[in-house]
Each structure stands twice: as C-alpha cells, then as structure tokens.
Amino acid sequence: xxxxxxxxxxxxxYDPNQTKPFxxxxxxxxxxxxxxRCFYLDRRLGIGRPPGFPFNLNSAVDNLLKNEFDQxxxxxxxxxxxxxxxxxxxxxxxxxxxxxxxxxxxxxxxHPPSNLLITGAIDDLWQNSNQELIxxxxxxxxxxxxxxxxxxxxxxxxxxxxxxxxxxxRMNNYCVADIGYFVYCNGNKHKPSxxxxxxxxxxxxxxxxxxxxVEETIYEAYTCLNQNEIPAANENCDFxxxxxxxxxxxxH
Numbered sequence: 549x550x551x552x553x554x555x556x557x558x559x560x561x562y563d564p565n566q567t568k569p570f571x572x573x574x575x576x577x578x579x580x581x582x583x584x585r586c587f588y589l590d591r592r593l594g595i596g597r598p599p600g601f602p603f604n605l606n607s608a609v610d611n612l613l614k615n616e617f618d619q620x621x622x623x624x625x626x627x628x629x630x631x632x633x634x635x636x637x638x639x640x641x642x643x644x645x646x647x648x649x650x651x652x653x654x655x656x657x658x659h660p661p662s663n664l665l666i667t668g669a670i671d672d673l674w675q676n677s678n679q680e681l682i683x684x685x686x687x688x689x690x691x692x693x694x695x696x697x698x699x700x701x702x703x704x705x706x707x708x709x710x711x712x713x714x715x716x717x718r719m720n721n722y723c724v725a726d727i728g729y730f731v732y733c734n735g736n737k738h739k740p741s742x743x744x745x746x747x748x749x750x751x752x753x754x755x756x757x758x759x760x761x762v763e764e765t766i767y768e769a770y771t772c773l774n775q776n777e778i779p780a781a782n783e784n785c786d787f788x789x790x791x792x793x794x795x796x797x798x799x800h
Contacts, residue, residue: 562591562773569658572769574668574712578705580769583785587769588778597787609688609733609748610671614649617672629731630674633752637674637682645673657719659763662770670713676725683713683728683757688748690735695751698730706730707755715759726756 562570572591579597580587589595620627621639630637642648648655654669672684687706689695698706710728717724733748772779781788 560591561594564774567663569663569665570773571656571665571667572766573652573654574666574709577666577712577765577769578708580772581705581708581765583782583788584772584779585781585788586785588772588775591773593778605746606688610686613686613731613733614672629750629752635674635729635752636676640673640675640681642673648673655713655716655720657716659766662766664766664770666712666716666766668709668712668716672731674729678723678725680723680725681717682725683710683717684731685710685713685728686731686733688733688735690737692738694749695732695734695753697753698755707757708761710755711757711759712762714757715762718759727754728757729754 560571576587576591579590586597590597617627617639621641624638624641626638630639644655647653648670649672651669654667656665656667658665670683671686674682674684676682685706710730714724714726714728730753732751732753734751736747736749739747781792
C-alpha cells in the first residue's frame with residue numbers, strides 16, 4: 549500500500565458512534581454529489597480517489613489576484629475591474645478573511661442535526677453599500693472563446709461551490725447578497741511569442757445563487773455516512789466505471 553493510501557486510511561474517518569463533530573469540507577460534500585460510493589469509500593473506509601496533479605498555474609493566478617485585490621482592500625477603494633463593471637462594491641475588510649481563505653480551515657458552521665462541521669475556503673469577499681457580503685470566486689483557464697457565462701454542465705460544480713460559501717456565511721449570521729461573481733481569467737495562447745509572460749483576458753461573471761439544496765444534501769450525506777453498506781455508484785462516475793471495468797477483466 550502506498551504512503552498516500554496508508555495516510556488516507558487513518559485520517560479523519562467518520563465513525564457512526566462518535567460524539568464529537570465531524571469535519572466535512574465543501575469539496576467532500578461535492579464528492580458526495582458526484583458519487584455517493586466514492587464519498588463513502590473516502591470518508592468511512594479511507595479509500596480515496598487517486599490524487600490528481602496539482603494545478604500550480606491556477607494557484608499562482610489565485611494568489612496574484614488575492615494580492616491585487618488586497619491592495620485595494622487596504623485602501624478601501626474599488627478595484628478597476630469592479631469599477632469597469634459598475635458594481636456597487638469594494639473588497640471587504642474583515643479580521644477573519646485570511647482564515648476564511650485558508651485551505652483546511654476556511655469558514656465553518658456546525659450543522660446541529662447531523663453534528664457535521666461544514667467548512668469551505670473562500671477566494672474573496674466584497675461588500676456593497678447595503679453592507680451585504682458578496683462571494684467572489686477566482687477561476688482560470690485557457691480557451692479560444694471569450695468566457696461570459698457558466699453554461700457547461702461541468703460548471704454546475706462551480707455554482708454549487710459559490711452557493712455553499714453563501715450558505716456558510718448566512719449560517720454565521722452574515723447578510724449575504726444573492727448575486728456573487730466569478731473572476732474568470734482566460735489565458736491568451738494566440739500571442740506571437742511567449743516573452744516570459746502569460747497574459748489573460750479577465751471577465752466578471754455574475755451568478756445568482758440558490759442555497760435551498762444545501763441542507764437537504766447535508767442530511768443525505770449524513771445518512772450515507774451512517775449506513776453499513778457501500779452505496780451504489782453514480783452511473784456517470786469515471787472512477788467507478790474504471791474500477792468496474794478492471795474487475796470484469798480480472799474475472800476472465
């Protein structure tokens with residue numbers, strides 16, 4: 549067994565008999581939505597999906613955006629992107645923002661009926677003149693077309709990500725605007741030369757969140773964690789499809 553899987557099998561596993569709160573991150577809740585079987589294997593049995601490669605360039609873009617917005621945050625001024633889009637907002641100053649942004653910490657809410665501690669790390673928060681918090685999420689990619697909307701099925705996870713953040717903030721008694729924004733950075737790969745510089749076209753995409761699904765999904769994930777049988781896989785799960793194909797091949 550690799551060190552990765554040995555560590556996974558002993559770290560933060562759910563025990564139906566435990567009394568202390570069990571931390572469940574936004575990404576693990578998304579895993580449940582993607583495939584209950586993968587979720588159960590991960591959180592109950594410690595058998596996680598194979599790790600993907602780190603998106604280091606995406607992380608670099610996120611850090612640079614945070615640094616840039618923080619400059620305007622410290623001066624209590626609008627960022628040019630906010631101003632250019634005529635948005636009533638400035639980057640929000642808050643003592644807990646750095647903690648809320650930190651992976652494996654983030655903003656938390658203990659869901660009393662399930663005793664699940666739901667967490668999520670936010671990219672940014674803005675605030676409008678009505679003192680409402682605006683959830684902002686950074687995305688980066690490189691596509692030929694200009695990105696002006698989230699209209700692909702795989703982008704539904706992005707929408708749920710924003711809605712979880714909106715829900716977490718509301719559960720912590722903050723007034724949150726329904727409209728959040730995606731700062732979408734699209735790498736331009738059609739320049740005649742590289743010149744040690746990657747340039748991006750940046751669009752600001754508004755999204756009206758709907759958090760009605762969140763609590764029901766938490767209950768469903770809780771029910772899944774407490775059952776004693778491995779649930780069925782999502783028929784669209786590539787990981788389970790691969791595993792099933794290998795099993796069938798091994799039986800011949």
